Amino acid sequence: MTGLTRRQWLLAAASASAGTLASPWLGRGAFAADKPVVAALFCGHIDDHGFMQAGYQGLEKAQDSLPIVARYKDKVANETRAQIAALRELATTHQPVLIIAHGGQNTEAALTVAKDFPDIRFVVTQGAVTAGNLSSYDVRQEESAWLAGAYAALMTRTGIVAHQSGIRVPPGLRARASYAAGVRHANPDVRLLTNFSGNQDDKALAARVTRAQAKAGADIIYTMLNKGRDGTTQACRELGIKEIGNVTDWVAREPDVFIGSAWADVGIGVFQACQDLSNGHFKAGRIFKVGLGQPEAVRLIMTPDTPEPIRRRIAALREEILNGTIQVEADYTGPEFQL
Template identity: 30%
Template structure:
């Protein structure tokens, strides 16, 4: 290598960067009028799971409120870029929503710099360090996991049910535990198999985990997965077993699914936007779950018998009254 060509080549590259720089430094102005909403979706908005559910809620709010709001969003944000994304969103919006607990640390860091902007964290937890302009909405996945476990135990013919979770983070592990508790609540002798793939989006591993559970007798599977759900579907379809959906009630669209839990990620996005649009938004920590109604959290058995429905209602009531206690998540 000789030095000369390199230098030329590189000065050229530097020049290219410089030229782009010349046009910069425009001053942004905040538009008056509709409520501006900025949403950070850490994963893919079409992941069939958490992120997609959040994005659906955003679209629902847009449809409902129409010209009263304008929405900007960004998906697939890595940790190294998260703070910059939040600052960019906060600089130009009235309300900033982080879809997922993984945004919490960055939101806590950015929020104090933008005291006039409202921040909401979906899947946030009750943290004493919470700044004054942030609200955290707790999904309470473990609670509905308990009900899903009960439903699975009612639907299982073999007396064995299974759960596949993605990352081993508290919300996901607690949901798995409570799913097992729920199943045992209905049928104390039930066999419960749980498994974590370490990745919400790994199709192959989710499939293998499900096949392994099927081989041990499980015939109803619950999950907290995103794209990885496709693997579980394939395994269940091959072996003639059934799946319980996790986020949205889609009864009737696919015979593979015998029941759905509703986990209101999208509902919370909608809630934050509606509250802010109506001027009633306040910084708070709010557990959603069953307490906020069927759009926030619910359990549906698609062709459920009246007895099954009654039993589910009873369990939900006991959860609400505190007769059955579950882990936070």
């Protein structure tokens, strides 16, 4: 136990059932007992190169730059009972002052648990829900998804584009609706194939959906998956078709497949909640929104060889969204692509 008190060891042991970011007291001397604890829930893997990893990086940034101690739990099923159990575990194990449930799929669970812990503040990222001790922090990924739809419609050679996602959660549904609206606005003659497979992380399933959509004529697929995205990307590579990513810069990561990426740094919601807590600006019962007006958070990334007329068209459409001429749609009523 050299260098650590018995209390520090007990605190570390208490964290065994949930993930722990590199704590500030490891290698830095005394444990900062006076720092508030922020706990976060990730329904998935924090190394998925997508939504969950972006949220985790926001928490990591908060611990590195703010006077907080961060704790987390990941690999939790996208199912309300599992989410409720995980949130209760975070609330009772770590004595946090703030719990962040990353993703709108946690809405029902967060509302349930927040009622039982009125002295803890709760946040749902990519949510639109409030309560007496609960706020939402929403990075409007649907705005970059709308531009991705327009871009796909302008770039397709076959006249057929596709969309893939896993579970039907509010942020994913809004982004799909926006993507579809962008396609329709840019070229109403382009056909859209849209599919929710039911699983964000199944690579084999994602590859199967990709092959089916390509067989139906799609040459560009907008993918909103987590670990399952690798299955789509490999299938696109084998089939010689293109992909548009989301959340992060997939054009830089895999330029042979990705022609665009609907950048939406959802980790900003996690970080902003921690920062608001730290500087005393946190307010319960509000929805905090970030969109295209903050390009460091939301924008469309395009491959460098995008034709200049298409770049100009996308820039003009962005301005129309910002000035309200284009209203980004949140509902989709069109057909679903079935395997």
